Amino acid sequence: MKKTFSIGGVHPDDRKISAGCAIEVLPTPKTVYISMAQHLGGPAKAVVAAGDKVKTGQVIGEPTGFISAFVHSPVTGTVKSVGLRKDLAGIPVVHVEIETEPDEWMEGIDTSDTLVTEIPSDPKFILDRIKANGVVGLGGATFPTAVKLCPPPDKKADILILNGAECEPYLTSDYRIMIEKSSQIVIGAALMKKVLGVGRVVIGIEDNKPEAITSMKAAVAGLAAGSPDYSGIEVVTLKKKYPQGGEKQLIDAITGRQVKSMGLPIDVGAVVQNVATSLAVYDAVQKNKPLIDNTITVTGECFPKQSNLLVRVGTPLSSIVDWLGGVPESAAKAISGGPMMGKAIANLDAATLKGTSSILFLTEEQTRRKPETNCIRCGKCAEACPMGLEPFLLNKLARNGMMEELEQNAVQDCIECGCCLYSCPAYIPLLDTIRMAKGEVIKIIRSRSAQKK
Amino acid sequence: MNKLIVSPSPHIHSKTSTRSLMLDVVIALLPSVLVTVLFYGWSALAVLASCVISCVLLEYLITRYLMKRPSTIGDLSALVTGIILALNLPPTTPWWVAVIGSIVAIGVAKMTFGGLGQNVFNPAITGRVFLLISFPVAMTTWGGAKGFIGGADAVTGATPLGIVKEGLLQGQTLDQIFAANDFSYLQMLFVNIGGSAGEISAIAVILGFIYMLARRVIRPYITLSILVTVAVFSGIFWLIDPSQYTDPLFNLLTGGVLLGSVFMATDYVTSPMSDKGGIIFGVGIGIITMLIRYFGSYPEGMSFAILIMNSTVPLINRFCKQKKFGRA
Numbered sequence: 001m002k003k004t005f006s007i008g009g010v011h012p013d014d015r016k017i018s019a020g021c022a023i024e025v026l027p028t029p030k031t032v033y034i035s036m037a038q039h040l041g042g043p044a045k046a047v048v049a050a051g052d053k054v055k056t057g058q059v060i061g062e063p064t065g066f067i068s069a070f071v072h073s074p075v076t077g078t079v080k081s082v083g084l085r086k087d088l089a090g091i092p093v094v095h096v097e098i099e100t101e102p103d104e105w106m107e108g109i110d111t112s113d114t115l116v117t118e119i120p121s122d123p124k125f126i127l128d129r130i131k132a133n134g135v136v137g138l139g140g141a142t143f144p145t146a147v148k149l150c151p152p153p154d155k156k157a158d159i160l161i162l163n164g165a166e167c168e169p170y171l172t173s174d175y176r177i178m179i180e181k182s183s184q185i186v187i188g189a190a191l192m193k194k195v196l197g198v199g200r201v202v203i204g205i206e207d208n209k210p211e212a213i214t215s216m217k218a219a220v221a222g223l224a225a226g227s228p229d230y231s232g233i234e235v236v237t238l239k240k241k242y243p244q245g246g247e248k249q250l251i252d253a254i255t256g257r258q259v260k261s262m263g264l265p266i267d268v269g270a271v272v273q274n275v276a277t278s279l280a281v282y283d284a285v286q287k288n289k290p291l292i293d294n295t296i297t298v299t300g301e302c303f304p305k306q307s308n309l310l311v312r313v314g315t316p317l318s319s320i321v322d323w324l325g326g327v328p329e330s331a332a333k334a335i336s337g338g339p340m341m342g343k344a345i346a347n348l349d350a351a352t353l354k355g356t357s358s359i360l361f362l363t364e365e366q367t368r369r370k371p372e373t374n375c376i377r378c379g380k381c382a383e384a385c386p387m388g389l390e391p392f393l394l395n396k397l398a399r400n401g402m403m404e405e406l407e408q409n410a411v412q413d414c415i416e417c418g419c420c421l422y423s424c425p426a427y428i429p430l431l432d433t434i435r436m437a438k439g440e441v442i443k444i445i446r447s448r449s450a451q452k453k
Numbered sequence: 454m455n456k457l458i459v460s461p462s463p464h465i466h467s468k469t470s471t472r473s474l475m476l477d478v479v480i481a482l483l484p485s486v487l488v489t490v491l492f493y494g495w496s497a498l499a500v501l502a503s504c505v506i507s508c509v510l511l512e513y514l515i516t517r518y519l520m521k522r523p524s525t526i527g528d529l530s531a532l533v534t535g536i537i538l539a540l541n542l543p544p545t546t547p548w549w550v551a552v553i554g555s556i557v558a559i560g561v562a563k564m565t566f567g568g569l570g571q572n573v574f575n576p577a578i579t580g581r582v583f584l585l586i587s588f589p590v591a592m593t594t595w596g597g598a599k600g601f602i603g604g605a606d607a608v609t610g611a612t613p614l615g616i617v618k619e620g621l622l623q624g625q626t627l628d629q630i631f632a633a634n635d636f637s638y639l640q641m642l643f644v645n646i647g648g649s650a651g652e653i654s655a656i657a658v659i660l661g662f663i664y665m666l667a668r669r670v671i672r673p674y675i676t677l678s679i680l681v682t683v684a685v686f687s688g689i690f691w692l693i694d695p696s697q698y699t700d701p702l703f704n705l706l707t708g709g710v711l712l713g714s715v716f717m718a719t720d721y722v723t724s725p726m727s728d729k730g731g732i733i734f735g736v737g738i739g740i741i742t743m744l745i746r747y748f749g750s751y752p753e754g755m756s757f758a759i760l761i762m763n764s765t766v767p768l769i770n771r772f773c774k775q776k777k778f779g780r781a
Contacts, residue, residue, distance in 0.1 A: 007778050012465065027713065089459075108633040169465070258779040333458045367464045373528065374570035376471055379726035388777035390726070406481075418463030425471045426570075432461055435573055 002207060002239040004259075005249035008386040010419045012340065013167045014208055018299040018306035020032060021113040023176050025310045028103070032075055032314035033085055033095040034060065035038050039136040041067030046436045051146055052079045058169055060096050069144045070134035073290035074312040087110045088317075088336050094429040096313070104207055106163035109289050116286035119229040123195045124422055126285050130195075133284035134146045134354070139245065139274030140337065145281065148273070149195045153265045157196045158269040161254055162189050162203040162278055164212065165238060165245035168338025171358050173295040174275050176308045178205070181279055188278030190229050191285050194423035201233040202254050203275070213237055220408035242340060243417040247272045249386050261413050262445075274356075291354050297422040300361030302330045311352055317359055318348045323452040332364035339367075340418045348432070361371035370427045381420035381430055387413045391420035391430040398437035403444060411438045412445060469567070474702045475529035477670045481537050481661035482716065491601050493544035501539040503548040507555035508535035515564045524750060529576060530569045534558055537577040537716055540651025541709070541756070542584070543594060550591050574763045578713075578756045585740040585756070597682065612652070613641070613707045615698055618752035627694040641706035648668040651712045653704075662715040671719045677733040679714035683737025697748060709755035723763045730766075730773035737762045 002091055037043040048054060054073040061071030077100040084092040103383040105111055115436030120126055131146035162185070166174040178185065189201050203220075205213050217235045224230040238244055238253055248259045250272055265272055275279075276294065283289040293312045298305075298320060307322045317334075323325055327334070327348070335342040336356055345359070381391035389410055397406045411434060419428040454732045489497045512531040516524045524659070526532075538558055542551060558580030566572040585592045593615065615638055620630035641655060683704050690698035704710065717737055718724060725734050738758045745754025 006775070010467065012467070038515070103507045252778070260779045261777075263779065274560060331457075333460075335464055339465040340463045342462060342464065344464065345457060346459045348457070362464060364458070367458065369460075369466065369469065373471055373525070374568060376474075376530075376570045377726065378474070378721040380469075382726055382775060386778065387781075388775050390774065392726070410780065413778065413780075416462070416715075422463050422465065423467050423469065425469045425474050427470070431463065435461070 002237055003204075004239040004241050005244065005246075005252045005254045005386060008384050008419060009243065009249075010384050010422055011410040012169050012242055014234075015301075016172050016208070017177065017301065017421060018172045018297050020280070021172070021176075021307050023180055023308045023310050026312070026320060028075055028100050028312055029046065029315050029319045030100060031080070032098050032100060032312060033316065034074065034314040035085075035087060035097065035353055036061045036070060036071060036094040036096070037087075037352065038142060038313070038353045038355065039069045040141055041065060041069070043069065043094065043348060044068060044071045046075075046082045046094060046266065048079050048082065048096060051163055053398075054079060055106045056103045057292060058108070062384070063144075067144060067147055069146075070132060070290070072134055072290035072292050073098060074314050076104040077101045086347050086350060088343060088345050088347060088350045095314075095351065096193075096370060105446045110287040111289070114316075117226065118186075119190050119194055119227070120285065120434055123197070126195050127193050127283045129162060129288065130281055133280075133289065133322075135277065135280045135284050136291065136354055137274060138276035138280060138294060138355055138357070139272075140341070140355065140373075141249075142353070144428070145273065145277055148271060149192060151196075151271070155266045156269065156272045157198050157266060158200065159255060159269055159271075160189065160193055160196055160198050160201045161250060161272045162275055163217065163245055163247075163250055163272055164203055164205040165211075166209070166252060166409065167206060167240070167242045167244040168340050168342070169242075170299050172299070173297045173298050173308055173357050175209050175212050176297075177279055177295055178209070178275055182212075182215045183223065183241050184282040185275050185278045186216070186219045186223050186230065186233060188223075188280070188282035189233060189273075190223070191281050192271075192273060192278065193232070194211055194229070194331060195441045196270075197447050199232045203235045204238050204244075204250055204254050205234070205235060206238045208240045208242055231284060241417065243386055243415070246386065246415050246417060248415065261410060281399050294354060294356065294357055296352065297358040297360075298324055300328075300331065301365045302328045303361045304328060311356075313354055314351045316349055316351050317345065320352070320359065321348065328361060330363045331361040333362045333367045335360040335362065338423065341416065359383050365372050369429070372428050373426045375428060376425055378425060380423045380425065383390060384419035384423040386417060386419060387415060389413060391424075391434060392428075393429045394434045394437065395428060398433040403437075406437050407441050407445070411441050414438050465521055471528045471530070474670055475533050477665060477668045478533050478716070479529065479536065481548075481664045481670070482533070482540070484530075484657035484660045485540055485622075485651045485654065485712070486536065489540065489544070489651060492653060492678060493668050494601050496699065497539075497679055499546040499548055500542055500544060500546050500551050501536065503551035504539035504542070504555050505532060505535035505753060507552045508532070508538065508559045511559045512568075515560065516568070520564075520568075525568055528569060531559060534576045534579040534580075534633040534699050540560055540712060540716075541577060541649050545594060545648055546584075546591055550584060553587075556580075556583045570722050572722055573766070574708050575717055575720050578717055582756050582760060612649075612752065613703070614746065614752040618761060619660070621697065622747045628696065636653045636703075638706060641703075649709065649712075651716075652707075652709055655711050658711040658715050665715075665719075670730070672728060674728045675719050675724055675735045676714045678732045678735025679710070679718060682736045683710055687747075688741040690743075699748060704743065704746065708753040713755040713759055714738070718759050718762075723766060725766050725769040725773060727770070727773045727775050729775070730769040733769055733773065734762050734766065737765065 741758035
């Protein structure tokens with residue numbers, strides 16, 4: 001029997017309509033805007049000023065604090081300004097504006113297509129390159145990868161899981177790289193395996209992507225035949241179910257271990273990285289190439305041209321969309337990410353980030369929420385919740401501001417996957433109220449543990 | 454496109470709505486309705502029309518003029534209540550009795566609590582039980598209805614359960630009763646004249662059950678736990694004394710066990726949320742039903758059993774929570 005996570009989940013229609021589109025390279029735009037807040041943790045500090053000449057791959061932002069990351073110039077050109085600019089949600093963030101010229105790469109970056117399969121023997125070298133080249137998790141949270149690969153000394157990982165589930169409808173960027181860059185992903189996995197010192201790597205892919213499974217299996221077999229560095233890597237087929245790509249769900253599906261409430265994957269000996277992150281690790285370590293571009297799916301039934309594009313970080317969304325023919329008349333909502341967990345884009349002039357995985361256009365018909373009606377106590381939300389929570393109850397408690405009861409009923413465990421609202425026949429905005437209550441409860445928990453210390 | 458909509462995730466919905474779920478229940482009820490109308494004729498149609506029209510109209514009037522809110526009849530739950538109530542009544546029920554049943558079902562059991570989702574007791578059963586107590590003669594007379602097919606056979610005096618109860622009270626053994634009345638299990642499975650409208654065909658109800666399972670409207674646990682409990686409970690007694698206690702198959706195929714376990718005990722609002730809770734609920738209904746059938750003064754106990762277990766639902770919900778992820 002194919003593996004999947006043990007509690008809840010839903011089966012939204014796939015709609016991977018851009019799956020057949022090979023990755024194209026988007027021409028570098030005239031101007032790029034690179035955000036200094038591309039990752040979880042402290043925003044980077046800009047180290048260039050207006051008028052500076054920069055080369056492709058040059059550091060333009062330095063990390064502030066332990067959880068932070070380097071930011072590099074994705075282009076060659078002249079810095080026009082360093083200042084506040086609106087991000088996807090319309091919130092002002094420090095961006096570096098660069099007017100582009102033809103590429104001139106920083107020295108030491110290997111821009112050839114040659115596959116480098118030899119794994120460096122020194123884990124510290126690998127880790128330094130991952131850190132210096134600004135690699136962050138590309139599965140959504142953009143957590144700095146180097147930090148995630150250095151678990152605290154009292155905790156030991158025994159398995160590295162590569163997330164190739166791509167369980168959100170519409171998204172196909174991970175699917176495309178698993179087909180087109182499978183060897184690089186496997187090499188990235190072997191590099192991280194070396195850093196973590198684990199013996200086992202599992203690449204989890206859902207069964208709706210047979211071509212990706214075939215191509216990844218072939219890449220693993222090919223590399224394992226050549227070097228012992230690639231032993232212990234396997235591809236596991238997962239039964240399609242959303243949210244399989246959720247970190248806790250994926251660990252449960254593959255190892256049967258459940259991360260405790262408020263715990264981290266490392267508590268059960270697991271580290272999870274996205275396949276796109278693994279590709280970025282390959283580039284960073286084997287090619288010394290910083291994370292300055294990524295694959296983005298541009299899709300939606302109402303969008304005229306489905307595509308998977310290799311885009312430089314900092315490209316304005318509007319220039320991507322215009323290159324493909326412009327925003328369709330019938331589009332009512334643009335989403336960065338998938339339709340279940342992605343964020344609605346308020347500002348199409350915003351620039352892409354390292355972690356941008358897609359631009360999805362939905363029509364009003366596809367995205368409209370009907371008015372809320374009475375709860376009919378069908379229990380479909382509880383059936384769907386992958387964390388085993390009772391959304392109907394949490395919703396009621398949240399509306400009455402009952403913080404203690406919310407905590408007792410584990411609102412803090414909510415992963416905001418949206419399964420409850422997706423399946424509610426009464427269209428009750430369950431996740432909206434639960435998300436707000438979760439924020440409040442986590443604040444209370446934090447202040448309590450801070451007092452204890 | 455001028456302005457993009459910005460709202461929190463998720464951005465898509467399963468498209469399952471209260472209305473679509475209720476519509477599926479109506480479709481699942483169609484085989485039973487069809488059999489009823491074919492075998493009980495115009496009088497069954499009149500009962501059905503009285504119940505449906507009065508349930509829907511009453512909900513409309515109460516929401517619009519008493520609660521001064523938008524009407525909720527569009528969610529089709531009043532339609533479902535009307536059909537289920539009709540299937541619970543003898544086909545010869547006078548129209549005004551059916552209307553009174555509807556008033557109790559919708560007006561008292563449902564709307565006084567605040568409408569769909571708020572009621573403690575299943576509206577249709579509440580209406581039925583009210584009529585059973587208030588109009589015992591009309592509610593236990595099954596004669597005179599003339600079907601579109603089946604002709605004169607449609608004239609029968611009492612339900613198999615009623616005949617058995619009566620016979621046992623007069624000191625007959627089950628063998629004598631069965632021989633005298635020519636009971637056939639095959640007939641019970643397909644069309645068993647004598648009984649409330651929806652109780653006459655087991656197959657029709659089972660078809661509806663399969664449809665609702667396939668459409669994921671309900672989960673099977675409540676229904677199956679009732680049926681298994683009825684079978685096991687009656688099986689034990691039947692093995693002890695087959696001359697006094699009816700056998701499991703007879704108990705499953707007669708009366709309201711099938712109709713009740715498929716369409717009434719599975720009502721979302723008045724049944725437990727979790728599967729574990731549903732099983733406890735179902736076992737309770739099965740036991741109470743059989744206790745009434747074997748030892749009570751009424752020949753049938755399904756309605757009472759469901760109502761009694763309805764009242765335990767909040768308690769069951771409190772104690773039967775599903776296992777949370779990563780918590781022992």
